[in-house]
Amino acid sequence: MSSTAQISAAAPLIAFTQVSKRFGSTLALDRVSLRLDAGEVVALMGANGAGKSTLVRILSGVYPPDSGEIALSGKPVSVTSPKMARRLGIFAVHQSIAEIGVPGLSVAENLTLDRLCAGETKAIVSRRQLRRTAAAIAAGIGLEVDLTQPLERLTIADQQLVAIARAVASNPAIIIFDEPTASLSQLEADRLFQVIDRLRERRVAVLYISHRLGDLKRVADRVEVLRDGRVVESFNRPVDFGAAIRAMIGRDLHSPAVRSAAIERATPLLVLDQIRLRRDAEPFDLAVHPGEVIAVTGAVGSGKTSLAEIIYGVRPPAGGTMSLSGRPWAPHGPDRAIASGVFLAGENRWRTSLFPASVPFASIAGTISFPFLRAWFPTGPLTGRRERVAAEHGVRAFGIKCRDIDDRLETLSGGNQQKVVVARWHAEPARVLLLDEPFQGVDIGARTDIIRALRAGASDRATLVFVSDHEEALEVGDRIVVMDRHRIVDDQDRETIDLLRLLSAAESNGQDASRP
């Protein structure tokens, strides 16, 4: 299977040989063999639960393999702890912001944090010395920010670049990127790719994990596909991504061809009239008709989440009016919205939708029923089978992989957790369904399942899906609405869309947005 032609005679920088790892009854990694050479960018593709995270965690010393061998430049090593991994030159950059650095410290302090913590500096650190070291580190990857401001003031993209700069500063042999572009706009992602190009020039081996095909096309020298804990196929440049996706999900990917029938554009369901998201933003109009699925796209920070929250009544608009089915719509809080059939599945499921393990009902059934408890159990006591029936229906409609509806959320894979969130808002008929970044950290297979179920239920309601990824927008929407600087800058039917215009509108960051 592994048919890398240009393998040099020299030992690879890192080689996994027949590595296995078992968790309880599941074999997370099944005799995986993998090699990375210096200066090579290897992309790891795989659906949720395929074993990507396990592989990364073994490589970065979080836990040991059950069997098999890991060799660094031909010498067998055992990576027993994250500290050990760093000493061997293995660094991981995670997508979660929590692991990026210390928010309250300055950028300069964050950049030199590893040296400070490792005790490599003198006990008394001069500020000027610190800033000079930090500036050198920042310049190394082309990070151009004010080093004196606190890390938390930076954009997410810049924070991520700080984390990468830290890793690069420690002379890494291998850097692992785990979904690095999940919260980046296209422009920001491009900067990251330039950094990766530099790493390649510096002979650093890069292991790149992402669900986004565009990313992989841009950076990967080689693609390794994991499925059910095994490396099933490996592709060299030029990579046949169609084949890679088939290998990854084990079946052909059908684009969601289920187009909604001709939409009656006569009477709009939801109308936004001269809405301002902020006092300093320009007003805009939007009309959504029953049966329509609209993809609202735009860079992070373009106002997508604000728009969703205003329709849902989390806060009022800074100006303008809304109407729902011809009646004025000015909800005070989500409870009013839910009672009127306006639902929002928020972005970042663990922050906005799911409950941690310490909550007794943090199961599939408990999560799905939570917003509807008052409607389903008006007297208070939780009697009857209503909750179970709704959960079982959701599990079937969305293809949630689980043992049963009492499964705890944290035992599900990311894609299945997301399905639970979307399934929740299908438990009652919606008039307006708002989904904010519903494909975050979701593999292609689960995404297809979600889109199919979304379309199946879309006929009587208005559906708005807020995504920053253009490919996702094109995949899900009948109509594409582009936002920038807290206003709508473009609005086109999918059939007639001018892709170039869409991309330029989304990426210009408002400098020269093509206005409709």
Add this chain to the structure above:
Amino acid sequence: MSATETVLASRPHRVLPIREIASRSAIFLLLGALVVLFQFEEPAFLNLGNLFSILQAVSITALLGVGITVTLAVGGFDLSAGSMAAFSQMAASYVLVVLQGSTLDAVIFCLIVGAAVGVFNAILIVFVGIPDLLATLGTLFLLVGLELIPSGGRSIATGAILPGGITAKGSFPADFLALGRLHLGGVVPLPVVILAIVALVVWFVMERTRWGRVFYAIGGNETAARLAGAPTRRYRAAAYVISGTIAALGGALLAARIGRGDVSAGNSLLLDSVAAALIGYAVLGVNHPNVFGTVVGAIFVGVLLNGLTMLNAPYYTQDFVKGAVLVGALVITFGLRRKRS
């Protein structure tokens, strides 16, 4: 990864890892072992009278613990519950002895004061935005100080001389004393019955109704609860009102048991009831605040202290024993739990 053929097969037998089993049943195994040990050493241990005296001894602690459990469920903490009970105990005595009110007057006054203090806590926490621990610590001090002012720092009993030279002429009526001392059917102490009723009601609300779901949801992820339409501020406020009211009821029972308004009564109430609630986390390995666990936790401490007293262990070792139990329970809760990476 095909997800179209979803499995909703019959639930396979779940194999519990040994540490899971240990974590779930640890408290009960320990309790059983203690009972056997005490019974072996002192045959009078397992007689009905002694068992109910244990329950009576822990009833007020458990009652306060139940209220605290509700505040823990919303992600808060009511540190003022112990001083609330002590304050209520003094308030009941003042109504009865100084104002010469009836039993009903005293109990209703206590409950109103308890609810009012709960509202005060709720305002500080929910509306002013002071962190729970700090706000209720402030309330704790206020109550400890306030209970001394009407009686000039003295205990309240018939004949006590109050500031201003007035002599208290009233006394504790028999029906009030019965609240703390009556044994139903000659066996079951009334405070135990009251505890059972309150615990059952709160347990039902927390475990079997949609309101309980909302309490726990707010404690777990307030943002998610709010975005799902739950009135989170109202529920958090309600938790403190419930805790304050239950603590005040506990204080009234305490007054009835002691038979006077004692300025030093209720000193250890807070720590004991917090300990019961925390030990409760470990009961059945649920790892979250729960009413059943709190009551079991209180009983566990009660059994231990009663047995040790029978075995002539000196009184001054009691706090040490309680501390050891609490630390042990916390180790079970947090240490045996499967570590998630």
